[in-house]
Amino acid sequence: MRFEPVSLPATAGALRAEVRAFLAGHHWTPTVRARSWMGFDREFSREVGQRGWIGMVWPREYGGHARSGLERTVVLEEMLAAGAPVGAHWIGDRQSGPLILRLASEEQKRRILPGIARGELAFCIGLSEPEAGSDLAALRTRAERTPGGWKLNGRKIWTTFAHLSDYMIALVRTSAAPEGGSRHAGLSQFLVDLRLSGISIRPIHDMLGEASFNEVTFDDVLLPEDALLGAEGAGWAQATAELAYERSGPDRYLSSFPALAAAVDPLRTVPGAEAPLGRMVARLATLRQMSLSIGGMLERGEQPAQEAALSKDVGNDFEQALPEAIRALMEPDDMPHDLRALLDDLAQLAPTFSLRGGTREILRSIIARELGLR
Numbered sequence: 435m436r437f438e439p440v441s442l443p444a445t446a447g448a449l450r451a452e453v454r455a456f457l458a459g460h461h462w463t464p465t466v467r468a469r470s471w472m473g474f475d476r477e478f479s480r481e482v483g484q485r486g487w488i489g490m491v492w493p494r495e496y497g498g499h500a501r502s503g504l505e506r507t508v509v510l511e512e513m514l515a516a517g518a519p520v521g522a523h524w525i526g527d528r529q530s531g532p533l534i535l536r537l538a539s540e541e542q543k544r545r546i547l548p549g550i551a552r553g554e555l556a557f558c559i560g561l562s563e564p565e566a567g568s569d570l571a572a573l574r575t576r577a578e579r580t581p582g583g584w585k586l587n588g589r590k591i592w593t594t595f596a597h598l599s600d601y602m603i604a605l606v607r608t609s610a611a612p613e614g615g616s617r618h619a620g621l622s623q624f625l626v627d628l629r630l631s632g633i634s635i636r637p638i639h640d641m642l643g644e645a646s647f648n649e650v651t652f653d654d655v656l657l658p659e660d661a662l663l664g665a666e667g668a669g670w671a672q673a674t675a676e677l678a679y680e681r682s683g684p685d686r687y688l689s690s691f692p693a694l695a696a697a698v699d700p701l702r703t704v705p706g707a708e709a710p711l712g713r714m715v716a717r718l719a720t721l722r723q724m725s726l727s728i729g730g731m732l733e734r735g736e737q738p739a740q741e742a743a744l745s746k747d748v749g750n751d752f753e754q755a756l757p758e759a760i761r762a763l764m765e766p767d768d769m770p771h772d773l774r775a776l777l778d779d780l781a782q783l784a785p786t787f788s789l790r791g792g793t794r795e796i797l798r799s800i801i802a803r804e805l806g807l808r
């Protein structure tokens with residue numbers, strides 16, 4: 435695995451200042467900032483879309499802004515650092531939009547991508563199922579050909595924001611895996627309009643008592659012919675390529691950053707805090723370089739699946755450890771309210787960081803395979 439250094443483009447400084455000025459006009463509670471890309475606010479997403487900061491790298495003909503991936507990274511970094519509630523456009527911008535751009539029909543691209551770029555269309559990811567999480571190829575939701583298209587039956591689980599989204603991109607089985615052959619064969623991806631009849635969405639409550647994810651049931655849902663994304667049977671390779679976008683971005687190490695930003699000032703007067711704080715910032719700088727490097731690979735059209743797995747694994751370690759590392763330096767009663775509230779929420783959210791988007795064990799098995807260890 436190689437992580438070539440990447441420098442941000444000359445335009446990055448001015449863009450960063452522009453995003454910061456925009457964000458300075460918004461004020462979010464610690465509860466919102468602790469959730470960041472798990473916060474869903476359509477009005478805010480529309481504002482971001484109006485600024486041209488969604489679909490930044492897509493061609494103009496599809497509502498994009500033809501900017502570089504590294505400029506996009508600057509916007510993402512600032513949004514996450516501020517803890518902005520970007521969830522209504524995050525999945526569409528990060529992975530569903532790029533997938534549609536690569537694989538959908540011309541008509542679909544023109545119909546859907548501009549809506550994502552305006553911050554008006556929200557997407558969810560339909561991968562996991564009750565018996566298929568880490569072992570994703572065990573999924574059983576299936577689509578069968580019908581005269582006018584496809585008939586979808588089955589169940590997805592843990593689908594973040596399904597109840598608030600317009601579309602899901604679902605990975606489903608379209609033909610049986612060959613006897614004794616790879617279970618990765620016979621899977622396909624579909625663009626599912628969540629308003630179709632036969633779809634029911636049931637909230638699942640997490641340990642905070644919130645319901646950001648859902649169980650989604652498909653009962654004889656009729657999909658049009660062109661709901662198939664890409665090639666029939668090529669779903670596994672397509673979904674795996676999509677995961678490099680999902681696993682390498684700043685959202686995989688910055689989830690706890692608002693707490694670090696809020697801790698710097700109060701820690702100035704705490705004896706002995708400099709060295710631990712310096713270590714946190716040094717780790718952050720390293721993770722950022724790794725993530726930027728993968729951004730560069732994606733921009734060159736490479737498929738850095740292993741590098742993305744490594745980057746997510748060490749990034750999750752950092753964002754999980756950060757709240758406790760800050761707490762160890764200061765008594766709760768000495769903390770400003772804002773910092774304490776952030777840390778309280780992050781303590782409960784942090785366990786999910788190494789589950790969502792692929793668990794720690796699964797990422798490590800991908801890394802071990804790349805290193806020839808298994």
Ligand SMILES: Cc1cc2nc3c(=O)[nH]c(=O)nc-3n(C[C@H](O)[C@H](O)[C@H](O)COP(=O)(O)OP(=O)(O)OC[C@H]3O[C@@H](n4cnc5c(N)ncnc54)[C@H](O)[C@@H]3O)c2cc1C
Pocket residue numbers: 558559560561562563566567568569591592593594595647786789790791792793794795796799
């Ligand atoms: C906050 C959150 C949001 C999510 N959002 C979505 C979403 O929008 N869409 C979606 O499709 N999914 C979503 N997920 C689901 C997530 O992708 C799965 O939870 C994850 O892939 C693990 O699957 P599982 O829950 O079935 O656990 P399991 O696969 O049953 O794993 C249980 C434990 O066993 C370990 N394990 C499993 N297999 C192995 C192995 N071969 N070797 C070693 N250890 C192993 C795992 O690492 C884990 O610790 C979300 C999850 C969370 C927590």
